[in-house]
Amino acid sequence: MIAKQPSSSESGSSGSASDQVGREGRLKPLVFASFALAGLSVVLSVVALLFAAGVLSPLRDGSDLDGRMHAYLLANPEVLIESMNGLQARRQAAENNDLTAVISQRHDEIFNDPGSPVGANPKGEAILVEFFDYNCPYCRQATPMLDKLEQEDKGLRLVFKEYPILGPGSVFAARAALASQKQGKYLAFHKGMMAYQGRITETSSLEVAANVGLDVEQLKQDMKDPAIDEIIKRNVALAQALHISGTPSFVVGKEIVQGLTDASSLKRLIASARGS
Known part of the structure; x- marks a missing residue:
């Protein structure tokens, strides 16, 4: 972690x-x-x-x-x-x-925030939330595991919380990722960023954006939307309320997992959340 x-x-x-x-x-x-x-x-x-x-x-x-x-x-x-x-x-x-009380009180903000992008199964009834940073090597390791979980469980909805805590490059990348939603390419950009070999900076973020087919000039304009900075601020405040200080961190049901974990552990928590 x-x-x-x-x-x-x-x-x-x-x-x-x-x-x-x-x-x-x-x-x-x-x-x-x-x-x-x-x-x-x-x-x-x-x-x-x-x-x-x-x-x-x-x-x-x-x-x-x-x-x-x-x-x-x-x-x-x-x-x-x-x-x-x-x-x-x-x-x-x-x-x-x-923490259980905080999860209950801020349930919609955690699991149903319209400003938080979702994965391949947007209508899934079981929700797994990930707080991540594009410069976090463990977040990159978690990405293939999460992709596989989505493929195996069509009822699983991933919710992505941009939580850029590892420098200015991470902040720029998070803003670019959120702006990419306006061109309908968040998931392509997200996976491209997670697969990138090297430090995420402003330059590398725009490089990935071009590689996945984003209009880079339009992306730069969309990044100026004040709503993007508000989403990131909300994510940071929410992480602090949940005592999350590192990445990746996961919220599922009433449980918080800090640090990289294995697929079996997440499956057990997802099953438990479904049964509650």
Whole structure:
């Protein structure tokens, strides 16, 4: 999986390397503090459990709580490990519940946005959504697999979410792809871009456009439509709401899969979504 948040240059604003370093420097103490607080919470929880279970007797004046707790945890380190694992499991469950709620609340935006191009089976009842970037090598690897899934399952509708997070070339390519819809050649352009060997730039995007039969000058004019930039902005905001930070990422039913996966896993999720 290519994991990268949209940078300031990719979103249309300027920013220097020193700005990025400064932001990272401010974030590190916050991350450390978060881990420290989580660790303290776990230790306190363990102590409470030990008292409740009668492992540690009630304190009396002069009792050495620190020493007793230290000795017990050294002799039984698995208690702390189990508590940390339990904490992580609860946090993951809470995050999964939050994402399920977001998918439910933004269902139409995810699965039925008229601005999102669709694959070869536009009337398919089972929907698989892909967030991708034309410069993502794993997205290119996923393309033949998705093509085969479409061929095997005529009831599968692919929804493409242009999510250009890997530089200005990716942004240009996404805008060109969305503009190609006006000439009825989105799928041809999309597959041509995914099959391209090399870095996707403005030049290579227009090269692919010409190769698949697009009127390049008309394409350039169509790319000026403000609606295209609005679609990309919506996709980026939606990805952030779904905690998607890399490509490819897939949404099917109530599940989110981040990173390149295999066809069998996607088939199971598609079948599960059909049955729900």
